[in-house]
Structure formats: C-alpha cells, structure tokens
Amino acid sequence: METIPLRGTDKIIVPIRLTPQSKFKFECSPGVPCFKLCCSDLFLPLTPYDIIRIRDFLKLTTDEFLLKYTEPFILPKSKLPIVRLKMLDNKDKTCPFLGEEGCTIYEVRPLACRYYPLGFGLFRNRDKGKNEEMYYLVKEGFCQGLDSGKEMTVEEYRRSQGIPELEEPIKDWAEIIMRKESWGPVEVPEKSVELFFMVSSNPDRFRAFVFESKFLEIFEVDEKTLEEIKKDDLKLLQFGFKWLKTVLYGENLVKRKKVSPSVKKVKPF
Ligand code: SF4
Numbered sequence: 004m005e006t007i008p009l010r011g012t013d014k015i016i017v018p019i020r021l022t023p024q025s026k027f028k029f030e031c032s033p034g035v036p037c038f039k040l041c042c043s044d045l046f047l048p049l050t051p052y053d054i055i056r057i058r059d060f061l062k063l064t065t066d067e068f069l070l071k072y073t074e075p076f077i078l079p080k081s082k083l084p085i086v087r088l089k090m091l092d093n094k095d096k097t098c099p100f101l102g103e104e105g106c107t108i109y110e111v112r113p114l115a116c117r118y119y120p121l122g123f124g125l126f127r128n129r130d131k132g133k134n135e136e137m138y139y140l141v142k143e144g145f146c147q148g149l150d151s152g153k154e155m156t157v158e159e160y161r162r163s164q165g166i167p168e169l170e171e172p173i174k175d176w177a178e179i180i181m182r183k184e185s186w187g188p189v190e191v192p193e194k195s196v197e198l199f200f201m202v203s204s205n206p207d208r209f210r211a212f213v214f215e216s217k218f219l220e221i222f223e224v225d226e227k228t229l230e231e232i233k234k235d236d237l238k239l240l241q242f243g244f245k246w247l248k249t250v251l252y253g254e255n256l257v258k259r260k261k262v263s264p265s266v267k268k269v270k271p272f
C-alpha cells in the first residue's frame with residue numbers, strides 16, 4: 004500500500020475500502036517512540052458491551068462508571084445518542100485510563116481502541132440484500148507503527164485484537180445504528196431516542212424498566228428469558244437490542260401481548 008508522509012497532528016482517512024482479506028503493515032509495542040501518543044484528545048465511543056466490561060473490571064456500579072468516566076455523545080450520521088469516554092481536563096486531554104506503562108484497562112479496552120489504526124463501518128448493500136462491513140486505514144502523523152512490522156490481513160488483525168468476540172454479541176445494536184444512518188436526516192420521536200440511549204448506556208435502568216414498569220403487561224417474555232435477563236447483563240442487552248428493533252423498526256422480535264382492557268391505554272414509554 005502506498006505510504007503517505009504525515010507529521011505531528013496530521014490525520015487522514017485513507018480513502019480506500021479494505022476488505023477482511025486486504026493487507027497492511029502495523030506494529031505497536033511499548034518500545035515505540037510514539038508510545039501513548041494515540042491515547043489523548045479522542046472521541047472514543049463506547050459500545051454497550053464496553054460499558055459492562057470496563058465497569059466490572061473497575062468494580063464500579065453502572066451509575067458510578069457512567070458518571071465518572073463518560074459523557075453523552077451524538078453519533079454524527081445517525082444522530083443517535085451513545086456515551087463516550089470523557090478525556091481528562093488537562094493540557095493533553097489524556098484518556099483517564101492512560102497510565103505510566105500504557106493502558107490500565109488493557110484487558111477490557113474499548114472496541115474502538117482495538118480497531119486503531121483501522122476504521123470500521125457497516126452499510127446495507129441493497130443489491131445483495133445484506134449488511135456489509137467496510138474497513139479503512141486512519142493515518143496520524145505521530146503514529147510510527149503504520150507501514151512497519153509484518154504484513155497481515157484486516158481479519159488477522161481483528162482476531163489478534165479480540166475484536167470478533169466483542170462485536171458478535173452487539174451486532175443487532177450496530178445494525179440499529181446502521182439502519183438509522185441509511186435513513187438520512189429523518190427525525191425519530193424523542194421517546195425512541197431516549198429508549199435507545201437507555202439500552203445503549205445503562206443496563207441497570209433498562210432492567211428496572213423491564214421489571215418495574217408495565218413492560219411485562221405489554222410484551223410477552225418467556226420465563227427462561229426472564230430468568231436470564233434478571234442476572235446476566237449481556238443477555239439483558241441482547242434482549243434490549245431485539246426489543247429496540249421491535250419498537251423502532253416494527254420487527255416483532257419481542258411480541259406484544261393481546262391487548263387486555265386493563266393495559267389498553269398503558270404505553271411502555
Ligand atoms: S482506553 Fe486504553 S487504549 Fe483506549 S485510549 Fe484509553 S488508555 Fe488508550
């Protein structure tokens with residue numbers, strides 16, 4: 004691949020679509036002179052799975068984690084709200100998890116950190132009638148890892164970073180965002196946006212919503228699922244994604260009960 008000379012804070016997205024089989028060279032280790040330079044002043048989105056994994060690693064409650072380390076963020080294309088890591092209020096705006104030796108949450112570092120220097124997108128191929136992934140390279144002037152080290156495919160790199168096992172459980176969430184992006188500047192009701200944010204950011208709030216509101220009077224949820232989502236946050240998230248697809252896109256993945264007179268006028272949101 005052609006080398007593009009960059010310096011300092013220069014940043015470009017290489018306008019070449021990469022596939023899982025595309026090859027590139029990249030090497031990063033604590034010995035590189037630019038070590039840690041890429042961990043400052045970032046717009047670092049967190050997936051719902053990132054949130055529960057980092058929260059558990061830090062032994063915090065969801066509220067404690069969200070309050071201390073995150074801030075709301077509107078995704079530019081879909082206009083859907085998620086959370087991102089809040090950079091420290093210092094000169095370099097460093098990531099709160101950057102320590103002397105590098106990343107202090109390395110085992111549970113966010114998906115976006117694992118992808119770097121690759122960028123990732125999902126889009127709907129209408130001709131083929133399916134979703135397709137798209138990758139590209141992000142080149143920054145300070146990063147000396149690109150174009151050095153051994154050549155590997157995009158897929159090899161993704162596996163080396165543990166990406167597939169973090170993406171698979173949230174593929175419905177990624178699809179919700181991708182669909183909204185493909186709609187263009189269509190407004191969605193504010194309440195739907197709030198529901199998306201609740202499921203995307205706070206499993207405790209969503210669990211309370213399921214078990215402590217009229218939710219179970221309106222939606223059919225079998226006993227096995229109920230038992231699972233009571234105690235397992237990932238299962239709860241995955242149930243939440245299906246429910247969002249039901250209420251946002253009418254997919255009927257979580258069935259509504261037949262309307263009974265007692266709940267006829269009750270809305271879940
Ligand atoms: S979470 Fe870790 S890898 Fe990601 S920006 Fe922060 S310090 Fe760097």
Ligand code: SF4
Binds near residue numbers: 030031038039042
């Ligand atoms: S090589 Fe790039 S990714 Fe690795 S530490 Fe340096 S700037 Fe960060």
